[in-house]
Amino acid sequence: MEPLSDSAFSRWAALLESRIGVRVTPAWEGHARRILNAHLHDLKINDKHPALLASRKGLAGWWRELLDQLLIKETTFFRHRASFDYLRCYLADKASTGEKRTLRLWSAGCASGEEAYSMAMTAQQVWPNEQFQVLATDISEAALNQARAATYKASRLAGLMPPEHTGFLSLGEGRVQVEASLRSYVHFVHHNLVDRRWPRETQGMDVIFCQHLLGYFGPERRDAVVARLARCLKPNGCLVLGPGEYLYRHIPGMQREKRSDVLAFVRSTDSRLEC
Numbered sequence: 001m002e003p004l005s006d007s008a009f010s011r012w013a014a015l016l017e018s019r020i021g022v023r024v025t026p027a028w029e030g031h032a033r034r035i036l037n038a039h040l041h042d043l044k045i046n047d048k049h050p051a052l053l054a055s056r057k058g059l060a061g062w063w064r065e066l067l068d069q070l071l072i073k074e075t076t077f078f079r080h081r082a083s084f085d086y087l088r089c090y091l092a093d094k095a096s097t098g099e100k101r102t103l104r105l106w107s108a109g110c111a112s113g114e115e116a117y118s119m120a121m122t123a124q125q126v127w128p129n130e131q132f133q134v135l136a137t138d139i140s141e142a143a144l145n146q147a148r149a150a151t152y153k154a155s156r157l158a159g160l161m162p163p164e165h166t167g168f169l170s171l172g173e174g175r176v177q178v179e180a181s182l183r184s185y186v187h188f189v190h191h192n193l194v195d196r197r198w199p200r201e202t203q204g205m206d207v208i209f210c211q212h213l214l215g216y217f218g219p220e221r222r223d224a225v226v227a228r229l230a231r232c233l234k235p236n237g238c239l240v241l242g243p244g245e246y247l248y249r250h251i252p253g254m255q256r257e258k259r260s261d262v263l264a265f266v267r268s269t270d271s272r273l274e275c
């Protein structure tokens, strides 16, 4: 099969952006072309126009695999350490007011789960009676399956600091698994941030992390997703983005934290954002 022409590739890029938000940048184009050409080659259908394939029944598995291979799912435990230090301070400060309710945290775009488990480890250290839940969502089914298995190469724990290692069990042969009690706090759900409807469980959050994801979206999509994430927060809840991923603009009803090492915003108590 002939590789995609430039005009056919542009149509695919437009479809992908409208479906998953991710924009094909020059840095990503070579990877995207390779994956698309290979996937289209495997398809035993003559007309491979994106609009036709998007509406064709029976291709759900094909689309899922295509997305799983296209998306960049790189991540690590405590990836941006300053954001987790901020989270620890934010939760400790909340705990010091005597609040004891169940805390709700969300890792939006969790990839293979390291961010969600890092959030759970942080909350476990500072939140009274360990009453918290972490919702972890991603568009990639393959990433979610890996995240649920919670099994990683032991070498991925290299950057962890005591007592963070205690959250893992050795499985031997250079593999570790997140300890069962820690896993029980984290709930993984398939979710596309570009979908019109967001599940009910995304509402009423105390903390949302959305890191190393918005940079793949175009500016308008990024604004819309950030505004929507803000609306999912409780008053005084905080949104922690990747450093440099959202140039400071006003987010309605949100105050930026005055720290140069993290990009965090707290929802004002008097804001009336519609959820």
Ligand SMILES: C[S@@+](CC[C@H](N)C(=O)[O-])C[C@H]1O[C@@H](n2cnc3c(N)ncnc32)[C@H](O)[C@@H]1O
Residues within 6 Å of the ligand: 020, 021, 022, 071, 072, 073, 074, 075, 076, 079, 108, 109, 110, 111, 112, 115, 137, 138, 139, 140, 143, 191, 192, 193, 194, 210, 211, 212, 213
């Ligand atoms: C580079 S990883 C970042 C993982 C983690 N948040 C971190 O900071 O290390 C980006 C993740 O965003 C997910 N993603 C991309 N577009 C998405 C969308 N529209 N909705 C939900 N997740 C998306 C990808 O599948 C991928 O797992």
